[in-house]
Amino acid sequence: MACEPDAFSRLRSCEGTAQKIITQEENMLRTGILITKKKGLHYIAENENSVKLFKPWLGDSFSFLYDFIMKGSIFPQKFGADMSKHYKILSHELKGIHGKCVLELATGSGSAVNFLENDNQYIGTDISPGLLRKALKNFKTAGFKEARFYVASADDLPFDINIFDICLCILSLNFFNNVRKVFQEIKRVLVPGGIFICTLPVPERNSLQSTIRGTLYSEDELGKICQEHDFEFESMPDKNGALFYFRAILQ
Ligand SMILES: C[S@@+](CC[C@H](N)C(=O)[O-])C[C@H]1O[C@@H](n2cnc3c(N)ncnc32)[C@H](O)[C@@H]1O
DSSP: OOOOTTTTTOOOSSTTGGGGGTTTTTBBBTTTTTTTEETTTEESSSSSSOOOOOOOOOOTTGGGHHHIIIIIIIIIIIOOHHHHHHHHHHHHTTTTTTSOOEEEEOHHHHTTGGGTTTTTEEEEESSHHHHHHHHHHHHHHOSSSSSEEEEEEESSBOOOSSSSEEEEEOGGGGGSHHHHHHHHHHHEEOOOOOOOEEEEEEEGOOTTOOOOOOOOHHHHHHHHHHTTTTTOOOEEOOOOOOOEEEEEEEO
């Protein structure tokens, strides 16, 4: 396990404005990063009075409808995929993973509770505070003892090098503006031998010819991007509509 056992208990949160800042003594953070905690979420502090916020993603305004839309429309209509099969595939992939330090890029409303064991240390990141607040509740309900949520962009993570054993990115890579920057970040924060597990829609599986938001990459392109960043790329054999599942191991 990459995180020290008491990495979470060492987070120091004080009272008051300046005092709300959790200092960079938290051993997970990059040097110079200060964090403010607000209503259960961690924000990157720009100074004593402001935190880093991101251009709202569609999901932020519709966070209360997000799960409903995914289940009722996106999975069956856009992806031509089955949501319970999706969770089964990921549960199988993560079966037997306990006590690891897991980072998720673009946590959304916390779908990882459907496939990740609750005895892992979980760090969720997303640009949408609205969705992260939902995730916070879902992780609590699912019995995760150590889960933290950071309002942060996948291409500029506040974490130090070599922290995480596993990095997840589910149904989100197509939304990132600079995918190579994201891969550099994943490489930076994963331990050597760490695993990146990803699923996303790919054009060659999009048999319904749906309009899918963001930038789509082919399976070959994804393999090349992984190799460029020193990951050993392995596609998973599972078929689920437009979705492609792969793992990439950091060399
Ligand atoms: C379709 S949702 C997927 C959420 C979740 N992983 C799931 O499977 O339900 C896409 C997510 O990407 C997030 N997102 C978009 N751009 C991002 C960025 N640059 N960094 C982090 N998260 C981002 C959105 O806020 C949203 O939660």
